[in-house]
Amino acid sequence: MLTPLVFYKALADDTRLKSLLLITAQQELCVCELMTALQLSQPKISRHLAQLRKANILADRRSGQWVFYSLHPELPAWAQKVLQQTLLANAAYLAPCRQQLTLVSERPASQSCC
Amino acid sequence: MLTPLVFYKALADDTRLKSLLLITAQQELCVCELMTALQLSQPKISRHLAQLRKANILADRRSGQWVFYSLHPELPAWAQKVLQQTLLANAAYLAPCRQQLTLVSERPASQSCC
DNA sequence: GCTTAATATGCGAATAATCATATATGCATT
DNA sequence: AATGCATATATGATTATTCGCATATTAAGC
Numbered sequence: 001m002l003t004p005l006v007f008y009k010a011l012a013d014d015t016r017l018k019s020l021l022l023i024t025a026q027q028e029l030c031v032c033e034l035m036t037a038l039q040l041s042q043p044k045i046s047r048h049l050a051q052l053r054k055a056n057i058l059a060d061r062r063s064g065q066w067v068f069y070s071l072h073p074e075l076p077a078w079a080q081k082v083l084q085q086t087l088l089a090n091a092a093y094l095a096p097c098r099q100q101l102t103l104v105s106e107r108p109a110s111q112s113c114c
Numbered sequence: 115m116l117t118p119l120v121f122y123k124a125l126a127d128d129t130r131l132k133s134l135l136l137i138t139a140q141q142e143l144c145v146c147e148l149m150t151a152l153q154l155s156q157p158k159i160s161r162h163l164a165q166l167r168k169a170n171i172l173a174d175r176r177s178g179q180w181v182f183y184s185l186h187p188e189l190p191a192w193a194q195k196v197l198q199q200t201l202l203a204n205a206a207y208l209a210p211c212r213q214q215l216t217l218v219s220e221r222p223a224s225q226s227c228c
Numbered sequence: 229g230c231t232t233a234a235t236a237t238g239c240g241a242a243t244a245a246t247c248a249t250a251t252a253t254g255c256a257t258t
Numbered sequence: 259a260a261t262g263c264a265t266a267t268a269t270g271a272t273t274a275t276t277c278g279c280a281t282a283t284t285a286a287g288c
Contacts, residue, residue, distance in 0.1 A: 005128055005131055008122055008126045011122035012126035017118060078200060081199055082196050082200070088192070
């Protein structure tokens with residue numbers, strides 16, 4: 001069960017926060033997409049995603065060489081709302097990352113919602 | 115201006131998170147009330163509150179020997195919503211603190227809402 | 229002025245988080 | 259099987275946070 005402390009510790013790092021918000025906005029992203037969006041090294045991104053996965057905040061799904069990360073299906077509703085609100089109210093914080101975000105062309109069709 | 119990263123770093127500590135949620139629930143609290151609610155030393159509480167004050171998340175008001183802390187009037191709406199939702203959805207996390215919370219008898223009348 | 233209660237802060241020690249680098253795995257193509 | 263790309267993990271060094279203790283500060287009561 002996800003405690004608020006564990007959740008907010010997960011958000012208390014620039015790499016993790018931006019990754020989470022980008023994934024919240026895009027449904028799912030792979031490591032290399034986050035690399036270009038955040039302009040950070042591959043091990044750095046991978047490490048932080050692993051942290052979020054261990055906390056059951058993100059779920060991963062492998063598709064060929066890529067591993068796609070999305071919000072964990074059992075992420076509590078309050079935590080989802082927190083992410084959504086943060087995303088909507090802080091467009092400027094994410095704008096530079098979203099500009100540099102480039103989706104991989106080989107991306108397999110994902111079950112897009114909304 | 116309060117960035118999401120600064121805000122979530124402020125929430126990423128047990129003492130600060132519980133203090134903030136208790137203050138969200140009670141409008142305002144002083145250091146000694148938080149000491150008994152959280153069963154922690156005075157310097158420890160004071161230090162963390164100072165951090166939250168420096169980040170403009172809390173405001174302080176002196177009344178005699180007491181210093182009362184409340185949510186900063188200019189705390190962005192999204193941050194207020196985050197605190198409210200966290201409070202509502204995590205009663206169990208706060209229950210022990212709320213049980214031990216004892217308001218000072220000399221408490222000056224505060225503009226209580228709800 | 230003196231004492232007590234509430235709060236704040238300086239400082240060094242302990243703890244935890246993060247980083248860069250190197251190495252390893254998994255899958256696809258040749 | 260060998261090469262290349264995407265991803266994962268291990269390790270040691272660095273850096274940030276947090277803590278406890280002692281000491282200031284501020285206000286109230288005598």
